Amino acid sequence: MIAGEPPIRDAATVVLLRRLPAGPAVLMGLRGEKAVFMPSKYVFPGGAVDAADATAPLIAGLPETSQQRLTQEPRGEAPIDIHALAAAALRELAEETGLLIGRSGGPASDWPGYAEHALSPDASHLYYVFRAITPPGRPRRFDARFFLADAACLSNDPDDFSAACDELSHLHWVPISEARALNLPFITEVVLAEIAELVALSGDGALCAPDTVPFFDNRGPTPRFAQIA
Template sequence: MTTKVDPPIRQAATMILLRRNARETSVLMGMRGAKAAFMPSKYVFPGGAVDPEDADATLLRPLTDIHQRRLRAEPRPDEPANPHAIAAAALRELVEETGLVIGAPSPTPTQWPGYAEKALAADASTLRYVFRAITPPGRPRRFDAHFFIADAAQLLGNPDEFGDACDELSHLHWVPLTEARNLNLPFITEVVLAEIAEVAGSVPHHQDLPDPDTVPFFDNRGTAPRFSQIA
């Protein structure tokens, strides 16, 4: 009898874009393909695994210190978190999967499609680190996933224009937070939605998104799940 071995845990980054006005707050979501190996046919936020090249990506400004410190908390000995690479992966996945850009003109642009040809550098300074979750054992893929929120007001260009998106996510659209949990969602996405509704609801729409008091962490690296808060 062959013993099934779990795949290695990879660092991953997810971008949660919030579009806020006096009437409501909406979140950008898309649906994964029915044949996807991970979370098929589920509505998710843009995101994906951290690539080795992300460690060297040009960022106009880095994450603020509090988020860098929290990303380094509770490290996995086999792969400690690299805040620069994780933030870069979140911004890269955003432009790849949606065509949307957070950045500014720069003489040293970020070498990604959507940035390089427009002489733009990606900007991580307005990202807020809000959630961490490690995929439980027994799944076809496992990730140490780091979730960020950003305000759609930081986007360059039209937030409804997805013409440059790849085909990894379909049905990209802005969903009111009050309706998002009615979609076909992975469990962890439901949990994250509840968390970001609390963060976004803590300030008026015309104010900047706040840094959360703590970052919830669903730790499934071992046989027994553990929940903690990263201060």
């Protein structure tokens, strides 16, 4: 940790991809103008890992390739908590958008939405595609892992945001070809470019793990870029 800097917290973000007749789109929302972190910016749903995420029940974990890659480049001596990252991604998606990725027949969940529909969160549809650590000099710093999921795996209506909290406004499906015209954080622009390439490679087929995971490493005073294979 750099002296005088806020601690770096683990975070998880979900990029939901929806294949529409007009072309592929991603779900984005607008952060409030008074938000401490990235105010007035369009972002993907996501947030910091909570302590309870480590023991949150999941009916299935992340795909094997994603799990293996998440173990690489630990920030310190402590191992990376893969389960907590997967749970945080699904929890934040549900809280900020009201959208659920789950199945019945698994362990009971007390998360809003999942509990009402008797669903267990399912991380098997999430693919680890990007990692970025917030640079020094920001009011908050996160070690964010980005997960890509196909909206076809959603358990509820992809256009129903009635159960969303108020952290993100103007939730809507943005065509990838138009998303970069929005007011975006730099790292979101980079992630969008990576997603566009993955979508082009997949065509109309199923999503899968990318060949490598780009990593913008700003944990120290000198930025570093790596590819996690």
